[in-house]
Amino acid sequence: MNEQIRITVCCGTTCHLMGSSEILIYKDEIEAKYNHQVAIYGSPCLGNCKDYAAVNAPFVLVGDELICQANKDKIWHTPIIFIRN
Amino acid sequence: MQLDKNFFIEVASVQKFKHGQRVCGDTFKSMKVDHDKRILAVLSDGLGSGVRANVISTMTATMAITYSSNKYDNIKAAETIMNTLPIDSVRKISYATFTIVDIDYAGRCDIIDYDNPPFILIRNGKRYEVPIKKYNGNISNLARKYTLNMSRFNLQLGDKLIIFSDGVNQSGMGSNAFPFGWGIVKVQEFCEYLSSKYPNLSARSFAQEIVEHANANSNYKPQDDITCCVINIREPRRLVVMTGPPIDKARDSYLAEIINNFSGKKAICGGTTAKILSRELQEDVEVDITSLDPIVPCSSKMQGVDLVTEGMITMGEALRYLKSKEFIEDVKTENGATKLVKLFLNSDIIEFYVGTKINDAHQDPNMPIELGIRRNTIRRIANALEKRYLKDTKITFV
Numbered sequence: 001m002n003e004q005i006r007i008t009v010c011c012g013t014t015c016h017l018m019g020s021s022e023i024l025i026y027k028d029e030i031e032a033k034y035n036h037q038v039a040i041y042g043s044p045c046l047g048n049c050k051d052y053a054a055v056n057a058p059f060v061l062v063g064d065e066l067i068c069q070a071n072k073d074k075i076w077h078t079p080i081i082f083i084r085n
Numbered sequence: 086m087q088l089d090k091n092f093f094i095e096v097a098s099v100q101k102f103k104h105g106q107r108v109c110g111d112t113f114k115s116m117k118v119d120h121d122k123r124i125l126a127v128l129s130d131g132l133g134s135g136v137r138a139n140v141i142s143t144m145t146a147t148m149a150i151t152y153s154s155n156k157y158d159n160i161k162a163a164e165t166i167m168n169t170l171p172i173d174s175v176r177k178i179s180y181a182t183f184t185i186v187d188i189d190y191a192g193r194c195d196i197i198d199y200d201n202p203p204f205i206l207i208r209n210g211k212r213y214e215v216p217i218k219k220y221n222g223n224i225s226n227l228a229r230k231y232t233l234n235m236s237r238f239n240l241q242l243g244d245k246l247i248i249f250s251d252g253v254n255q256s257g258m259g260s261n262a263f264p265f266g267w268g269i270v271k272v273q274e275f276c277e278y279l280s281s282k283y284p285n286l287s288a289r290s291f292a293q294e295i296v297e298h299a300n301a302n303s304n305y306k307p308q309d310d311i312t313c314c315v316i317n318i319r320e321p322r323r324l325v326v327m328t329g330p331p332i333d334k335a336r337d338s339y340l341a342e343i344i345n346n347f348s349g350k351k352a353i354c355g356g357t358t359a360k361i362l363s364r365e366l367q368e369d370v371e372v373d374i375t376s377l378d379p380i381v382p383c384s385s386k387m388q389g390v391d392l393v394t395e396g397m398i399t400m401g402e403a404l405r406y407l408k409s410k411e412f413i414e415d416v417k418t419e420n421g422a423t424k425l426v427k428l429f430l431n432s433d434i435i436e437f438y439v440g441t442k443i444n445d446a447h448q449d450p451n452m453p454i455e456l457g458i459r460r461n462t463i464r465r466i467a468n469a470l471e472k473r474y475l476k477d478t479k480i481t482f483v
Contacts, residue, residue, distance in 0.1 A: 009374070011356065011372050011374075011382050011383050011385075011395065012356040012357075012382075012395065013356065013382065013395055013396055013397050013398055013444075013447060013456065014444075014446045014447065014449075014452070016382040016395065016398065017398070017452055017453055017454060018452075018453070021377055021378075021379075021382065021383070024374045024377055024383070025377060027374065040374070041372065041374070042372025042373070042374040042383055042385075043370075043372055044356035044357070044359045044360055044370055044372065044385060044393075044395070045355075045356030045357050045360065047357065047360070049444070049446035050444070050445065050446060053446075053449065053451070054446045054447075054449035054451055054452055055449070055451045057446075
């Protein structure tokens with residue numbers, strides 16, 4: 001059994017305004033799709049909005065990989081790569 | 086208002102309109118007279134109900150509070166009020182009752198009462214009898230006699246002063262349970278019961294309990310306007326609010342020190358601020374993603390801190406709640422902003438530590454809504470808390 005992959009969703013002001021809470025709504029569906037090998041957590045501002053332009057928000061970390069302009073569909077497909085490895 | 090370091094006066098009133106009426110015939114006004122360090126509260130009950138009563142009671146309360154804020158002679162003020170009121174078109178008299186409460190910084194309390202039910206002073210969970218001096222006056226041009234009840238006493242820590250309109254003690258009149266209404270004695274017993282069972286009840290909740298009880302007595306169809314005002318003397322409840330990262334990184338530890346040594350409730354507003362303090366205090370921040378809200382971002386949890394929320398959106402919403410006429414108890418949604426407002430309203434002295442660093446991302450024109458500058462939002466919140474809720478606030482920029 002692989003180790004659980006941690007998906008960290010930024011709940012900071014910028015990311016919230018750009019739609020990060022949409023991902024949190026689908027928390028249960030996404031976790032169920034991957035047989036609970038992934039776990040979704042929230043986080044206060046990850047600080048990425050300082051390094052990238054705000055258009056790149058919302059930011060999500062899948063494991064250590066940073067995903068810009070994250071949305072439900074991106075998160076829906078991304079963890080597959082990690083789980084197959 | 087702060088009496089000295091260990092005293093705080095909390096004033097709150099709750100009203101219920103007469104069944105079928107859209108305005109209240111009772112008026113309650115309170116005012117902080119800052120240069121004199123006094124608190125004034127006036128309750129007036131206009132003759133009858135509806136708009137007519139509302140006009141009369143508003144006039145009376147406004148005049149009474151203006152006169153007493155200028156230390157005008159009480160008897161002269163009462164006579165002027167009675168002479169000025171418009172004459173009721175139905176009953177051909179002009180009439181409104183009033184109670185004026187005047188508390189100064191040393192805890193001296195003056196109460197002038199004209200025809201309202203007697204006030205109740207609760208001390209150590211029991212009713213405390215206060216000597217009342219009666220003044221009999223005569224208005225010559227109206228050929229009418231009147232009696233003013235005047236009392237002067239010192240308030241102590243833990244005292245509760247309850248003033249109410251006759252809608253409370255006459256509630257349920259004519260019903261089987263209370264043929265002559267709830268009665269002043271029963272109201273006093275209820276106040277004693279409340280204060281001994283829930284000694285830490287806030288003034289608003291205390292008044293709410295009494296009004297709800299009176300409302301229930303009259304089968305939820307009150308026959309008169311019900312108003313209850315509670316003045317609570319107690320130790321100040323303190324709250325510290327940390328928001329925004331400091332302009333200089335070296336001051337991070339200073340913030341952590343303040344929050345660590347603070348006795349009272351603690352709140353952090355801002356994701357970056359929470360991260361800074363979590364690093365300095367070595368406590369984890371955990372976002373509670375179960376409480377999703379369409380407008381306000383999720384709040385978080387941190388050991389030793391009562392509330393951790395996001396910054397600018399939450400405070401903007403909190404300011405909107407503070408300025409709106411709706412009571413926060415009636416707001417059904419639960420999010421970071423309502424939690425923050427409840428924390429504000431349940432505290433007396435609120436200290437803000439505001440970091441002045443500006444997040445450039447918030448100023449990006451691509452953002453869907455405009456975010457204000459933290460300093461201004463906090464100033465507006467503090468202003469609303471001072472003016473509307475009579476709180477003490479202190480803002481420190483770091």
